[in-house]
Amino acid sequence: MGSWEDFYASHLPPTDFEDNRQLLKQFCEHHIKDENQNIVLVTSGGTIAPLEHNTVRFVDNFSAGSRGSSSAEYFLQNNYAVIFLFRTKSLEPFTRHFSGQQFLDMLEISDNNENSNINVRPDSVDVLLPILTKYKTAQESNRLLYINFTSVSDYLWLLRAACEALAPFERRALLYLAAAVSDFYVPQDDMPKHKIQSGATPKISLQLVPKILKPLVSTWVPNAFVVSFKLETDDSLLIAKSRESLMKYNHKLVIANILQTRRHRVVLVTPTTSEEILMTKEQAHSGLEIEEPIVSEVCKRHEEFLAGAEQ
Incomplete structure (x- = not known):
């Protein structure tokens, strides 16, 4: 190499x-x-x-x-x-x-003799509006x-x-x-x-x-506060490989996941700790994405990192 x-x-x-x-x-x-x-x-x-x-x-x-x-x-x-x-x-x-x-199905065409207009279907407004607003x-x-x-x-x-x-x-x-x-x-x-x-x-x-x-x-x-990702297929290697990366490159956090379960389970790994984020089937069915608690936890750790510099 x-x-x-x-x-x-x-x-x-x-x-x-x-x-x-x-x-x-x-x-x-x-x-x-x-x-x-x-x-x-x-x-x-x-x-x-x-x-x-x-x-x-x-x-x-x-x-x-x-x-x-x-x-x-x-x-x-x-x-x-x-x-x-x-x-x-x-x-x-x-x-x-x-x-x-799916997006095109949310739209409809209306004609008023001179001009054609494109409108969002009434039954799609509640879906599109909050995303468009953000x-x-x-x-x-x-x-x-x-x-x-x-x-x-x-x-x-x-x-x-x-x-x-x-x-x-x-x-x-x-x-x-x-x-x-x-x-x-x-x-x-x-x-x-x-x-x-x-x-x-x-x-x-x-x-x-x-x-x-x-x-x-x-x-x-x-x-900077640097976060990397580690994907494995063997759960027994996950934490050790993540810590190996942290020791080698000296960054702050590895978000580790297994290929087959990455949509509902990750482990946040530091040189001395590991914290699992696990999403239940009920949470998934309710529309929760695992990235929401992942990002929330990363932001929290970044704030702690910033607070540590001020002390």
């Missing part, structure tokens, strides 16, 4: 990188003026590792973005300014509540910034840029790293320029993506 410096040196930033960096800078400069405003970077969705420069085929680290998109909404409810760094076409805050057909509030208060990525290279460039913009917030910055980042990539020098032909038998040499938590915690945002 090469170093993170080598990765950046050998991979070009995304074509819209400078525009996005400027958006990140402006968003952070706007909110840092308020000394009571906390800010969170939520990363969400999976990344692809292209197999060709003109990408047709790729290795995909799939994630629908459910946890990240829902968590972003709950951070807004907890009065955070939110940078939502997400995979293109993965779930987004607010629109995640509606599939394409979205409009976030937009009008400039507390939600969307930045999208596709490849693992795009993600790493934008993650570093976001950290640079967040660094002046120091302890008021929270990083909630929920994206499913590719573990492997094909070095750009090893990629064919054009599409790999279907009749060929490709030989693909994958390299490990450098672990970016190390420079992020130690150098880019050394004073």
Whole structure:
């Protein structure tokens, strides 16, 4: 595995990188003026590792973005300014509540001879109105910034840029790293320029993506409250693997979950404690999402972290 410096040196930033960096800078400069405003970077969705420069085929680290998109909404409810760094076409805050057909079914067309109008069906107003109100509030208060990525290279460039913009917030910055980042990539020098032909038998040499938590915690945002996620399939490894990560990278919290039960059980792990958040079937049926208590607990711990600095 090469170093993170080598990765950046050998991979070009995304074509819209400078525009996005400027958006990140402006968003952070706007909110840092308020000394009571906390800010969170939520990363969400999976990344692809292209197999060709003109990408047709790729290795995909799939994630629908459910946890990240829902968590972003709950951070807004907890009065955070939110940078939502997400995979293109993965779930987004607010629109995640509606599939394409479901949303269209909520609308109706009315004609009055000269003009056609689109209205929300009366039986759908109670569903759409509270979500639309929250979205409009976030937009009008400039507390939600969307930045999208596709490849693992795009993600790493934008993650570093976001950290640079967040660094002046120091302890008021929270990083909630929920994206499913590719573990492997094909070095750009090893990629064919054009599409790999279907009749060929490709030989693909994958390299490990450098672990970016190390420079992020130690150098880019050394004073921030950094939360990572750990997904396992073997429950007996969950706590040990989480603590191993905490000891290695020295961040504040790991949210650990098992693949099969991640929708209703997580464990919040620190170097010395572990606290389970478990959602019952009754709570799930009532509409509660596990991200609500997760985010509530993360915000509480961030506040304790800030209070500790004041003592």
